[in-house]
Structure formats: structure tokens, C-alpha cells
Amino acid sequence: MHFVFLNQFYPPDVLPTGVVLEAVAQALVAQGHVVTVVCARSSVGSRDPSGKGGKRPAQGGPSVPPEVSPGAAGSVPPLTEGGAESLRVNEIQVSAPPEVRIVRLRALGWGRKKSTMGKVLAYASYYAGVGWWILRHHHRADVIVALTTPPYLSVLARAFSKVRGRRHAHWVMDLYPDVMVAHGMIREGGFALRMLRGLTRWGFGGRRCVAAVTLGPDMAEKVQSYLPASRKASWVPLWGNATGQALPAEVAALRLARGWKTEEVVFLYSGNIGLGHRILDCITAAQSSDLKDQPIRLAFYGGGKRLPEVEAALRAWASGSSTLGGYVERELLATHLATGDVHLASLDPAWDGTMLPSKLQGIFAAGRPVLFTGSRSGDVGRWILESGAGWVCAPGDVAAHAAAMQEAMAPDVRERMGMAAREFAGKWFDKQVNVRKIADILAEVP
Secondary structure, eight states, rough: OOEEOOOOOOOBBBHHHHHHHHHHHHHHHTTTTTEEEEEESSSSSSSOTTTSSSOOTTSSSSSSSSSTTHHHHHOOOOOTOOOOOOOOOOOOEEEETTTTTEEEEEOOOOOOOOOHHHHHHHHHHHHHHHHHHHHHHHHGSSSSEEEEETTTTTHHHHHHHHHHHEEEEEOOSSSTTTHHHHSSSSSSHHHHHHHHHHHHHHHHOTEEEEEEEEEEHHHHHHHHTTTTTTTTOEEEEOOOOOOSOOHHHHHHHHHHTTOOOOOOEEEEEEEOOOOOOOHHHHHHHHHHHTTTOOOEEEEEEOOOOOHHHHHHHHHHHHEEEEEEOOOOOOGGGHHHHHTTEEEEOOOGGGGGGGOOOOOHHHHHHHHHOOEEEOOSSHHHHHHHHHHHHHEOTTTOOOOHHHHHHHHHHHHHHHHHHHHHHHHHHHHOOOOHHHHHHHHHHHOOOO
């Protein structure tokens, strides 16, 4: 079959939705299917398109490889990374191993520092590009698979499958409009919510909807309420995206390069610090009287809407040791994750089932314990408690966070929990197994 995936991001962008999509797309190709990914041009944190690593392209340099696949006219012009010079719906097709066909639409660039209106315009230009491309190439697709960046790609997928007699499927990473309710953007019971839920139900509906894959049981339960009675939501966890194994010597060298002392216990937060995350409790706990004399370092690498709050809290903690850094390149990720002695993760309980942070999988694969701020009954909290690989503390309970951090100061505790994390990852977060599961679900189209 020919699968067409719709998602705004795809490598060389390093955002998780594109990275995990790459693995599934390649698995389907290996099964003998044809796969086309329709994405926007690279704009947010890139790695070398060749897959060999490297830094983000320099400003004004090419953000796609120069090869043009058969059927694409002309050469690839230089693109200004993250720029917004045109709303034209041009397309650039480039080749990428193993023969996944990539269509990069010249939509508006989208960056994490863009304004809300900038993101809306980027979304709109991508929607327009997808619609135009499907209208021109509808005969090439058997199944249109929509992800959830940007929101409501499901509506486009169903609309075009309905018009052209194709089938549609959905890989749900963020559930809208439930995410908007959790964020407080729209209120429960209001007209806007009823309208948006109706739109979600329509996008997931119809007899041509053949699959809906989610990230965990909580999300599957919520998605089920939007699906036809004849269709059951599936869930398959994601996996860590680090490449290779971290060598102890490399981990020690990176810690030394960062200026971290050998005796310091590093509590590391790595990744997006988004609106659904509650991370300040750990900073407050580190300032408690029980911990003030402990060799604790708080390290935050990444970005997101709540990063300014973290920066302000760390500035106020003038007597403590802390580190702030940006996103880490994928090729360095395994070593980077291993530099933390304990990892920090969080999810506001109001967001349970609407999204599921993917950082837990990489942390577990690195064999590190997790201090999680969130619900004990949500997917992340249950996985941590079932594995015995960390602590789950309710948001706002600073005393519980301080007690967990105090316990984490013991090397034998960290070692025991780290071993439990790696064992759980091997059972539930194995990349090859879970990629194959998702590929098999999508390929089981009647």
C-alpha cells in the first residue's frame, strides 16, 4: 500500500513527533509499502540531513539536502532557516534512506519563540500546502495518516479521504480540544468546546477511518469517546530517541566539560518545558533546610513556554548550583541523558490523557531514576510506580519533593532504581518492538 503521513515536522527537525515518525515510516518501507511524508521545511532545531550528526544549518544556509528526487523540477534553492519569506505553496521533494519519500512544503517557518499569531499563520500555511498537495496527488495514496502537529490534521485527512474515496488513520500525540481545556484556553461546557469536540469527532469518524493509535491507556480512553463504536483506539508507547550507548568515559568527560563536580548529584531536566509541565516544586524543594547543605545541582536543558519561570526561580536560588542549556543534538543525547544522576519530569494532572511526555522512555533507557511531579494514577505515574524506578510527587507538595530528593542522595538507591528503569524500558519501551507494533496496526487495513 501507499501511506501518506501528514505532520509538520520530520528530520532534520529534531522535534519528537518527526523523529518517531521517521522510525515508523522506515519500518513500513521495510515491509514493502510505499511511504510519503508531507511536512514543512526544516525550521526548528535541525540535525544533519545525512543522519551523520552536525549542528543546525547556519543562518541562510541550506536546510534540506541538495538531492532532488525524480519528478521534482529544478534544483533546491537555499532556504532561510525559520524564515517566513513566502506564503506560496511550493513543494520540494528530497530523498532520504531508506526510500521514504519526503515532500517539504514551503510553508511559513515555525519556531518555539514565535508568537501565537506566528504559529497560527504557520499552521494555516501548512494546512494550505497539504490540501493543495493532496488535491494534486490524491491518486497516489491508499491511506492518509494524520498526526497531530498542527492540530486537526484529522479533519483534512478525513475530508480528502471522503472526497477521493481513500482511507484515513490517526496517530494521536496530543488530543484536541482536550489539551486546550487543560490549558484553560476554552472552558468546559462552552459552545467553543462543543464545536471543537464535534470537529474532532468528525475527523476521527466515518467508515473509512481504519485506525487510531495513541501513546498510552489514558489517551486511548479519551480518544475512544471520539471514535465510531465499531473502531477501537489502540495504544503503543513511544521509545527513547538517543542513538548508541553512553560510555562512562564520555559521560565523565561531558560532566567535566560542563563544570560539574564529581561529588555533585545532578537533577537533570531535559526537553520541552511546556505549559503542561509543573517543575518549580523541585527548585523550591532544593532550597529547603534539609537539603541546603547537600551537593545538589539542578540542570535544565531545553526550552518552552515555562522556561522563563525556571530561569527566574534559579536566579532567586542564588546560593545553589544550577545549569541552563539549550536543546541537545540527537547524536549527543545518550551521553547527555547519562550525565544526570536523577531526572526530573512532570505533567499537570489536568493534562493526563491529553498528552504524554516522551522523555520518560529515554530516561529509562539510560538507566536513570525519575522524580516525577504529577498524578500517581496517570500513565507516567503508574509506569514509574510499577517499575520502581523513581518517585511520584503531587504538584505543590514541596515536602514530598524534598523527601524524594533527600532519598535520591544515596548512591545505592539511585543504582537500584536505575536498574529497574532499564529493565522496564526493555520490556515496554523497546524501539524495534514498538515501531513494529505501530507499523503493523497501520498496515492491517482491510
